[in-house]
Amino acid sequence: MDSLDKVDAAIADRLQQDGRLSNAKLADQLALSEASCWRRHKRLEQEGVIEGYQAILNRRKLGGGVLAFVQLTCTQHSEEVTAEFEKVIQACSRVLSCHNTTGESDFLLQVVARDLDDYSQFVDKVLRKLPGVSSIRSNISLREMKSTNRLPITELLSPHP
Known part of the structure; x- marks a missing residue:
């Protein structure tokens, strides 16, 4: 993908925070029509910006100490x-x-x-x-202080000073 505009970045960021967010809620949060939001979302998937969706599991609760x-x-x-x-x-x-x-x-x-x-x-x-x-x-690891897969979209897309 050549470049993301602010709306694409906002869609990616919101879905990164909550991958289960419905298209209707996403469109409402970003003041977009549902059709426009859906088209942009699908384009982000097709172009590989969004690679997939998954639940974040607690390794300790599953026995991964x-x-x-x-x-x-x-x-x-x-x-x-x-x-x-x-x-x-x-x-x-x-x-x-x-x-x-x-x-x-x-x-x-x-x-x-x-x-x-x-x-x-x-x-x-x-x-x-x-x-x-x-x-x-x-x-x-003795203590996990931070663990995330969320990318800092705004910082990555900002031009260098």
Whole structure:
């Protein structure tokens, strides 16, 4: 999408806050006709600005007591090893996110587990068996002070000073 205007940004922001917001309420909040609001909403979906909708779940209430940030360093970077690494990571539901990063480590993972024993088993059975991995460094979250997937739309769309 080339650019979002203020109305598109407002639609995206409201839906980011409440993905269950009806088209009628969204249109009313933004002083748009329902047809115009629906067309803009659908265009945001079609152009990939809105990728999907999901419920935000409380990991602790579902038994996910441990959240770990894991730095992986690799010794092999061939296409074959990288492809196998990505395949394993993509298939692993405990890995909430994986980023190829700059710095000392090659990858940063966010991993959820029931408890420390469960996390230890995950390290032994999955991470230590990943192809090309030479170093694993885990940081366990002691207290989550902020967690969000909401993007700062206004700040991202503002021109630089």
